[in-house]
Amino acid sequence: MKALFSSTKINRFFSRFCTYLFLIVLSIIIIYPLLITVQSAFNSSDLTAFTLDPHMHWTLANFKQLFSQTLYLTWFKNTMVIAISTMIIQVIIVTLAGYTYSRYRFKGRKNGLIFFLVIQMVPTMAALTAYFVLGLIINGLDQYWFLTMVYVGGGIPMNTWLMKGYFDTIPRDLDESARIDGAGHLRILLQINLPLAMPMIAVQALWAFMGPFGDYLLSAFLLRSPEHMTVAVGLQQFIADPTNQRVAMFAAGSFLISIPIVILFFLLQRNFQSGLTAGGTKG
Amino acid sequence: MEVQKMKKKSVRKAGLLSLIPGIGQIYNGQLLKGIAFLVATAIFLIELVTIGIPAFQGFITLGTVPIRDHSLFLLVKGTLQIIITFIFVMMLILNVNDAKKVAKQYNTLGNVNRSARSILKNMWENGFPYLLTIPAYFVMLFVIVFPVLVTLLMAFTNYDFYHIPPAKLIDWVGLQNFVNMFFLSAYRSTFVSVLGWTIIWTLLATTGQIALGVLTAVISNQKFIVGKKFFRIIFLLPWAIPAFVTIMSFSNMFNDSIGAINQQVISLLNYIPYVHVSDIPWKTDPFWTKTALIMIQTWLGFPYIFVMVTGVLQSIPDDLYEAANIDGANVIQKFTKITLPMILFATAPVFITQYTFNFNNFSIIYLFNSGGPGDVGGGAGSTDILISWIYKLTTGTSPQYALASAVTIVISIIVIGVSLLTFKKTHAFSNEEMM
Numbered sequence: 001m002k003a004l005f006s007s008t009k010i011n012r013f014f015s016r017f018c019t020y021l022f023l024i025v026l027s028i029i030i031i032y033p034l035l036i037t038v039q040s041a042f043n044s045s046d047l048t049a050f051t052l053d054p055h056m057h058w059t060l061a062n063f064k065q066l067f068s069q070t071l072y073l074t075w076f077k078n079t080m081v082i083a084i085s086t087m088i089i090q091v092i093i094v095t096l097a098g099y100t101y102s103r104y105r106f107k108g109r110k111n112g113l114i115f116f117l118v119i120q121m122v123p124t125m126a127a128l129t130a131y132f133v134l135g136l137i138i139n140g141l142d143q144y145w146f147l148t149m150v151y152v153g154g155g156i157p158m159n160t161w162l163m164k165g166y167f168d169t170i171p172r173d174l175d176e177s178a179r180i181d182g183a184g185h186l187r188i189l190l191q192i193n194l195p196l197a198m199p200m201i202a203v204q205a206l207w208a209f210m211g212p213f214g215d216y217l218l219s220a221f222l223l224r225s226p227e228h229m230t231v232a233v234g235l236q237q238f239i240a241d242p243t244n245q246r247v248a249m250f251a252a253g254s255f256l257i258s259i260p261i262v263i264l265f266f267l268l269q270r271n272f273q274s275g276l277t278a279g280g281t282k283g
Numbered sequence: 284m285e286v287q288k289m290k291k292k293s294v295r296k297a298g299l300l301s302l303i304p305g306i307g308q309i310y311n312g313q314l315l316k317g318i319a320f321l322v323a324t325a326i327f328l329i330e331l332v333t334i335g336i337p338a339f340q341g342f343i344t345l346g347t348v349p350i351r352d353h354s355l356f357l358l359v360k361g362t363l364q365i366i367i368t369f370i371f372v373m374m375l376i377l378n379v380n381d382a383k384k385v386a387k388q389y390n391t392l393g394n395v396n397r398s399a400r401s402i403l404k405n406m407w408e409n410g411f412p413y414l415l416t417i418p419a420y421f422v423m424l425f426v427i428v429f430p431v432l433v434t435l436l437m438a439f440t441n442y443d444f445y446h447i448p449p450a451k452l453i454d455w456v457g458l459q460n461f462v463n464m465f466f467l468s469a470y471r472s473t474f475v476s477v478l479g480w481t482i483i484w485t486l487l488a489t490t491g492q493i494a495l496g497v498l499t500a501v502i503s504n505q506k507f508i509v510g511k512k513f514f515r516i517i518f519l520l521p522w523a524i525p526a527f528v529t530i531m532s533f534s535n536m537f538n539d540s541i542g543a544i545n546q547q548v549i550s551l552l553n554y555i556p557y558v559h560v561s562d563i564p565w566k567t568d569p570f571w572t573k574t575a576l577i578m579i580q581t582w583l584g585f586p587y588i589f590v591m592v593t594g595v596l597q598s599i600p601d602d603l604y605e606a607a608n609i610d611g612a613n614v615i616q617k618f619t620k621i622t623l624p625m626i627l628f629a630t631a632p633v634f635i636t637q638y639t640f641n642f643n644n645f646s647i648i649y650l651f652n653s654g655g656p657g658d659v660g661g662g663a664g665s666t667d668i669l670i671s672w673i674y675k676l677t678t679g680t681s682p683q684y685a686l687a688s689a690v691t692i693v694i695s696i697i698v699i700g701v702s703l704l705t706f707k708k709t710h711a712f713s714n715e716e717m718m
Contacts, residue, residue: 016507019502019505019508020508022499022502023502023503023508023514026499026518027514027517027518029582030517030518030520030521030582031517031520032548033529033532033533033536033582034520034524034529036532036536036543037528037529037532048541049535049536049538049541049542049543049546050532050535050536050542050543051543051546051547052543052547092418093418093419093422094419096415096416096418096419097415097416097418097419099415100412100415100416101416104411104412106412106413109412112416117706118699118703119423119427119428120636121639121695121698121699121702122427122431122695122698122699123642123643123670123691123694123695123698124426124427124430124431125643125645125670126434126643126670126673126687126690126691126694126695127430127431127433127434127691128673128674128677128678128687129433129434129437129442129677129684129687129688130429130430130431130433130434130437131430133355133356133359133433134359134425134429134430134433137356137359149422149425149426150426152422152426153422153423153425153426153427154426154427156419156422156423157423157427158636160419185407185408185411210525213525214525214526214527214646215527215646216527216645216646216649216650217645217646217649217674221678232525232527235527235528235531236527236531236650239531239534239535247535250531250535251532254528254531254532257525257528258523258524258525258528261523261524261525262520262523262524265519265522265523266516266519266523269519269523269590272590
């Protein structure tokens, strides 16, 4: 794309100045709250509010307290177990369904697609009471597998649409020539289409993995005992109680949980653009 | 001439016979398939007599004796039985169609698949798409369809803190909850006030994040910019970090007395000549809490739009702009006539999903200020949106499960109605390739 403004020299200088000013101001607005949280993680533990302090004394005391006095490591492990199982199950289901809706023409296909679209709009998390009763009956309350299935189910409709959009962009000529060579359904799926869809599968895996890390509502509601909590619910306790605010410890816990996710995110973010626009332009 | 000698199978007869599942298949000569259908039917009938009929009875009465009858379980079991019956009816229809199809096939081709081997092979060839989508439907059936169905039914009962089973029975009350929501003054005023803010919130927060996302994409996509990658990494940070971390951090920073926004940012602003801003009551004044929430959601949500729009921008061919330059178009004309239509065409459906997302964005409302400050009646705070009000109705000290379910249904109808209308308007459905 050409520069937005281009007529005279002064105009050009002015437009470039404004562009950089915008980029820098936005960057500061993004960095400031993050920096303040990171710094508070290393500040003294009697902190009551986050502050940005250039003369601060850096310490690891919060992390030591986090590991020795709280269940943080257990929460971390719980969240990991739930996130990884959600990721594996959801990616398999969504990839198979998305592939089918992209490649096959079968009876009920159109109705199925509309069903996915409509069901994705229903705020399933509002059905809290129903989840609670269901959990009570099948003995799933306070159990990881039940929460995992709820996460998986909630992610299927929308992600199947995105997956289908991506498979639509992979040319079908390859399938055809493989079929003429005698390849069956499974070979065409596993050996031709799956490798080509890897960028999107990676994106889906990342999103499915991040979901449980970001959710507060369902995990707070379905996992009751302290040793089964996820990080989000556990950390919230540190700042929810106004009489016993452990802000610095909250910051330290948040910092630790964010690091692996941010790294994964930036390793895979190259794939986002193709994944999103493929689903977006068609959908 | 074997074919001519062969007796024709009546398609009609095959269809009628398979009203008892399996008989039609046996008539067609597919003994194994017929037996399989018969066995499935027998299992269903046994289930219906032993479990099903009591379940339906319990579903209708919701129990008659407290303690012995748990109304909630009866409701749920009834719902499960409805699903099982529905699946059986679907199988019945499938079976009639199959018998008719095979009879036709027999008449034209003169033979049918009889061996188990050839039937299985046929199923693998034609049933492959169904096989691949079964897991998705299975999980959705239990995790989405079933809870939604139970919620729907619960909205027509009187399940609340006065009626907690098994000590008390729950009863069907028809449309009472909806009548209360719309006409009973106490609940109506809460509902209207919460719904009003939910709509304002959805429109402002989503439009904010879309506007900032598009603006940032357009500005940072200009060719001359140095350090594009660096800016891109920074702009993606709000998306990369788990939302609960940033929301809780913001919640701390916006504290009225000790928060960093009042302590550091505002006092910094006051260094600018002729600017004087006093501390802002972010957490105690509803207006400022709402302002803060919209700003934070804009901050959190713009990277997603930014990434998507950047992708679209890079796919717009340069010659479009060159042609516009030759025609003497100015910057604003180029933006409104080329850039914006291209972006909207490609991403409108995704924008719609962003609106529905914010309509139900529980995390930010609840984690920032627990829906507070203040109280607008019915247990809702002044910044509660419908979804967080439902959460409070369900988890509070005097739970109102039935009312919460009724609100959920109203939400769903609003969201689905508006989205479907907009999808239709943006012609997302008319794309031949997509459907």
